[in-house]
Amino acid sequence: MKANSIKDKFTNLKANKPLRQDLITYAIVIFAYLLIRILDMAGMVNSQLNGLLVPICVYAILAVSLNLTVGILGELSLGHAGFMCVGAFTSAFFSKCMVEAIPLAIVRFPVAILIGAVCAGLFGVLIGIPVLRLKGDYLAIVTLAFGEIIKNIINTINIGRDSNGLHFSMKSAMDLGMEKDGVFLIKGAMGITGTPGDSNFTIGVILLLITLFVVLNMVRSRDGRAIMAIRDNVIAAESVGINITKYKLLTFAISAALAGMAGALYAHNLGSLTATPKTFGYNMSIMILVYVVLGGIGNIRGSMIAAIILYVLPEMLRGLQTYRMLIYAVVLIVMMIYNWAPKSIAWRETHSAKDLLAKVKGVVASKSKKGGN
Amino acid sequence: MALLEVNNLGISFGGLRAVDDFSISIEKGQLYGLIGPNGAGKTTVFNLLTGVYKPNVGIIKLDGQDITGKKTIDVNRAGIARTFQNIRLFGKLSVIDNVKVGLHNQMGYSVFASILRLPSFRKVEAQLQERALEILKVFDLDKEAEVLASNLPYGKQRKLEICRALATNPKLLLLDEPAAGMNPMETLELMETIRFVRDHFDMTILLIEHDMKLVSGICEELTVLNFGRILCQGKTSDVLNNPEVIKAYLGE
Numbered sequence: 001m002k003a004n005s006i007k008d009k010f011t012n013l014k015a016n017k018p019l020r021q022d023l024i025t026y027a028i029v030i031f032a033y034l035l036i037r038i039l040d041m042a043g044m045v046n047s048q049l050n051g052l053l054v055p056i057c058v059y060a061i062l063a064v065s066l067n068l069t070v071g072i073l074g075e076l077s078l079g080h081a082g083f084m085c086v087g088a089f090t091s092a093f094f095s096k097c098m099v100e101a102i103p104l105a106i107v108r109f110p111v112a113i114l115i116g117a118v119c120a121g122l123f124g125v126l127i128g129i130p131v132l133r134l135k136g137d138y139l140a141i142v143t144l145a146f147g148e149i150i151k152n153i154i155n156t157i158n159i160g161r162d163s164n165g166l167h168f169s170m171k172s173a174m175d176l177g178m179e180k181d182g183v184f185l186i187k188g189a190m191g192i193t194g195t196p197g198d199s200n201f202t203i204g205v206i207l208l209l210i211t212l213f214v215v216l217n218m219v220r221s222r223d224g225r226a227i228m229a230i231r232d233n234v235i236a237a238e239s240v241g242i243n244i245t246k247y248k249l250l251t252f253a254i255s256a257a258l259a260g261m262a263g264a265l266y267a268h269n270l271g272s273l274t275a276t277p278k279t280f281g282y283n284m285s286i287m288i289l290v291y292v293v294l295g296g297i298g299n300i301r302g303s304m305i306a307a308i309i310l311y312v313l314p315e316m317l318r319g320l321q322t323y324r325m326l327i328y329a330v331v332l333i334v335m336m337i338y339n340w341a342p343k344s345i346a347w348r349e350t351h352s353a354k355d356l357l358a359k360v361k362g363v364v365a366s367k368s369k370k371g372g373n
Numbered sequence: 374m375a376l377l378e379v380n381n382l383g384i385s386f387g388g389l390r391a392v393d394d395f396s397i398s399i400e401k402g403q404l405y406g407l408i409g410p411n412g413a414g415k416t417t418v419f420n421l422l423t424g425v426y427k428p429n430v431g432i433i434k435l436d437g438q439d440i441t442g443k444k445t446i447d448v449n450r451a452g453i454a455r456t457f458q459n460i461r462l463f464g465k466l467s468v469i470d471n472v473k474v475g476l477h478n479q480m481g482y483s484v485f486a487s488i489l490r491l492p493s494f495r496k497v498e499a500q501l502q503e504r505a506l507e508i509l510k511v512f513d514l515d516k517e518a519e520v521l522a523s524n525l526p527y528g529k530q531r532k533l534e535i536c537r538a539l540a541t542n543p544k545l546l547l548l549d550e551p552a553a554g555m556n557p558m559e560t561l562e563l564m565e566t567i568r569f570v571r572d573h574f575d576m577t578i579l580l581i582e583h584d585m586k587l588v589s590g591i592c593e594e595l596t597v598l599n600f601g602r603i604l605c606q607g608k609t610s611d612v613l614n615n616p617e618v619i620k621a622y623l624g625e
Contacts, residue, residue: 020601039402056519095527189396207570213488216489217487217488217489218487221488221498222473222477222482222487222497222498222501223484223487224487225466225470226474226477228463228465228466229466229471230461231465232462232464233461233462233463233464234465235425235457235461236457236461236462237474238445238446238449239423239455240454240475240477240537240541241446241449241450241459241541242446243446244446250484295396298465352483
């Protein structure tokens with residue numbers, strides 16, 4: 001009886017192609033995780049690679065979450081780093097405040113991640129309400145501007161704590177007017193220092209799996225269909241009763257919340273967190289967009305893999321010094337051609353593993369037929 | 374009482390009176406035709422009925438309910454579904470998913486149920502699959518259920534648009550030039566399909582069409598528009614023999 005139901009599930013899985021694809025995606029992540037762990041135990045992971053593991057998870061999460069907006073909803077957003085910034089600072093602020101109150105990292109960090117995600121999601125809704133009335137290039141430019149605004153506002157925030165409680169100023173750290181026993185929590189452009197280093201590779205992989213789970217399950221549901229319907233034809237989607245505003249906001253908010261989660265992971269991996277153009281500026285937003293485009297717009301697994309490769313590659317090429325960015329640029333072009341050139345797509349279609357297998361089977365079958373005659 | 378009552382509907386774009394003093398009354402179960410030369414304002418009437426444009430004057434009543442000036446999604450929920458002159462399918466979704474989008478407001482579950490794959494997700498998805506296949510079967514599209522909508526041949530894309538519209542469970546179906554781009558054989562088949570939809574789904578249908586064979590073959594009543602105004606209204610045979618109508622179509 002039990003064996004039967006397992007067999008049923010297996011045949012069900014065979015028939016359900018999307019589900020099978022999703023399971024392959026999860027399996028890739030888990031396999032990669034175990035591989036790194038085994039290599040680590042064998043002492044084959046050097047300190048350079050070790051330092052890349054958490055950032056890899058951060059950028060993979062960012063790429064997957066941005067693909068929800070760009071690939072599934074079909075709207076170009078260039079403010080993704082801004083949402084990451086919100087998540088990073090809110091979660092780091094929480095951790096810094098609570099480091100004594102909740103000494104256990106295992107309790108504190110999940111709460112910090114949740115706070116980062118929720119705050120970023122709220123910002124997603126707030127910014128989404130005015131911004132999502134725009135389309136295409138206009139939306140891209142306005143999201144870019146909002147991303148910069150978030151970064152710059154965070155750069156001016158000063159928060160300190162002394163025996164009288166919390167102090168807040170947007171001018172300078174001196175304006176806080178704290179007692180002598182005061183400590184700075186956020187110090188303007190100097191950001192937050194001394195965030196507890198709660199992030200590690202295992203948590204990163206768990207968060208990546210959560211991101212994939214949320215995005216993939218959402219895409220393959222009633223809501224995902226509605227979102228993709230909006231992408232394919234707004235007028236038609238409206239005509240069958242799809243609430244465009246609701247679904248655009250929902251997608252934007254979830255995408256932002258997941259970016260906030262990545263931000264929390266990022267913030268707790270560093271001793272000091274500053275909102276510099278390099279970390280949270282539009283360069284970063286565009287970098288994430290590059291991962292999404294090269295991995296395949298709307299292809300969740302692809303954007304994850306592209307993020308991993310393109311993040312690790314320049315780091316690994318550090319030995320080549322001046323040629324590093326040149327090689328990186330060439331790889332970008334090659335990936336672009338492989339993914340999107342019509343001839344490349346046609347070639348991949350005729351040379352897929354499945355077709356090759358079918359061909360081999362066909363040859364075998366025709367030979368055996370000839371033998372029979 | 375008529376299913377659709379429209380009184381003195383009018384809209385202007387700048388100085389152009391696109392539709393003026395448009396009144397129509399369609400009984401339940403009727404197959405009604407809206408014809409007229411190019412640019413007469415037929416599609417504008419459809420856009421007014423479905424809430425794409427808000428009328429400057431006039432009242433639209435569906436089944437006694439005032440739907441004038443409502444948003445497109447509310448008009449759809451009230452019971453009007455449409456197809457488009459230039460086909461508007463969800464091209465990158467499969468055929469069956471296009472129909473499932475049409476079923477969106479018929480059966481649902483929460484976002485949490487979809488992310489966490491709660492039992493309600495499985496239950497409703499199974500119902501959606503069944504209902505969508507049922508509709509596709511009626512139009513002989515069930516074999517292509519997993520094909521991308523944009524890969525369907527033209528005639529089947531037109532059919533799929535009707536499937537999707539019917540999935541929203543409307544009281545009134547608006548077809549905007551369903552026979553456009555079809556050869557005579559396909560048009561004949563389409564006439565059968567439209568009649569079948571009316572009988573099988575107990576549907577009321579208002580259609581815009583240029584193909585006179587189709588119009589005279591299936592429509593019971595006609596309204597002729599010319600320069601945004603009603604030129605003539607009544608039984609199909611009477612309208613098509615009206616000298617004014619012939620003049621508008623063929624010139625003097």
